[in-house]
Amino acid sequence: MLTTAANTVVSVYVRKKDREELLFAKERAEESDRLKSAFLDNISHEIRTPMNSIFGFISLLQNPNLTNIERNEYIHIVKEGGERLLNTIRDIVDISEVEAKQVFVELSKIDINELVLTIISLYKSDAEAKGLTINNSALVSHDSAQVKTDKNKVYSILSNIIKNAIKYTSIGYIEIGVERNLSDIVLYVKDTGIGIPVEKQQVIFDRFVQVDSSKTRLYEGSGLGLSIAKAYVEMLGGKIWLNSELNKGSTFYIQIPVSD
Ligand code: ADP
Numbered sequence: 001m002l003t004t005a006a007n008t009v010v011s012v013y014v015r016k017k018d019r020e021e022l023l024f025a026k027e028r029a030e031e032s033d034r035l036k037s038a039f040l041d042n043i044s045h046e047i048r049t050p051m052n053s054i055f056g057f058i059s060l061l062q063n064p065n066l067t068n069i070e071r072n073e074y075i076h077i078v079k080e081g082g083e084r085l086l087n088t089i090r091d092i093v094d095i096s097e098v099e100a101k102q103v104f105v106e107l108s109k110i111d112i113n114e115l116v117l118t119i120i121s122l123y124k125s126d127a128e129a130k131g132l133t134i135n136n137s138a139l140v141s142h143d144s145a146q147v148k149t150d151k152n153k154v155y156s157i158l159s160n161i162i163k164n165a166i167k168y169t170s171i172g173y174i175e176i177g178v179e180r181n182l183s184d185i186v187l188y189v190k191d192t193g194i195g196i197p198v199e200k201q202q203v204i205f206d207r208f209v210q211v212d213s214s215k216t217r218l219y220e221g222s223g224l225g226l227s228i229a230k231a232y233v234e235m236l237g238g239k240i241w242l243n244s245e246l247n248k249g250s251t252f253y254i255q256i257p258v259s260d
Contacts, residue, residue, distance in 0.1 A: 038208040046088040050081035091224040098231045105150050113145040127166050138177035147258035153232040160225040161189045161252045169193030187254045195246040205230045
């Protein structure tokens with residue numbers, strides 16, 4: 001039997017625990033609310049902006065007196081708007097599949113050097129259009145390059161990170177490399193871009209988090225790319241991290257366990 005004093009101590013303790021749990025639940029509900037608002041703000045911005053430019057420039061294209069140069073420029077803008085919409089839709093579908101646990105790992109033997117070189121060649125024109133160079137800084141020996149992993153996921157992880165490197169860099173270069181250890185590979189993507197403030201370096205992997213989330217933000221994007229990349233890396237049993245310095249650049253590292 002507890003004494004009255006002990007009973008009081010226990011009930012104060014329980015009340016304190018209840019309060020802590022309630023506070024925790026309240027904070028989680030608020031965080032989830034903030035995420036929902038961020039989702040709506042972000043996605044509606046990412047759908048409306050290209051839609052407005054598509055409709056606007058299609059109207060302008062109806063003018064029969066346009067010069068060829070003007071017509072080509074407007075067609076280019078409409079195409080860019082379409083691509084931006086498609087990217088947003090792809091990101092939403094990818095993250096929804098992750099949430100619904102409908103993404104599965106499919107292992108096959110690949111040549112990791114070949115994958116890195118293919119991705120570089122795919123993004124070369126985007127980088128060069130901004131005056132950036134994009135190169136591989138390290139590859140592994142032919143034998144070490146043969147690894148068993150999920151090709152599509154590695155492709156998608158690297159693509160998301162390289163797209164960001166190009167987007168957030170205006171002068172300099174992007175460097176992509178791969179290292180092989182006994183039971184894993186480490187891929188890295190280095191850029192000389194705007195960098196990421198220390199206090200944001202962890203949260204950018206959360207859904208919809210962007211360093212600049214203002215309505216007037218300079219860079220387009222759904223805020224989903226890194227959370228998709230992180231989900232895929234973790235599905236493969238790996239890790240993703242970064243080093244970054246503001247106004248100097250960022251390096252993203254991806255470590256993935258592989259077998260021969
Ligand atoms: P977004 O669609 O906004 O690019 P991501 O999930 O891919 O979404 O990235 C989240 C945020 O992380 C970006 O909005 C940006 O603020 C920051 N970020 C990602 N990659 C880089 C990079 N290479 N350099 C600077 N900032 C970056």
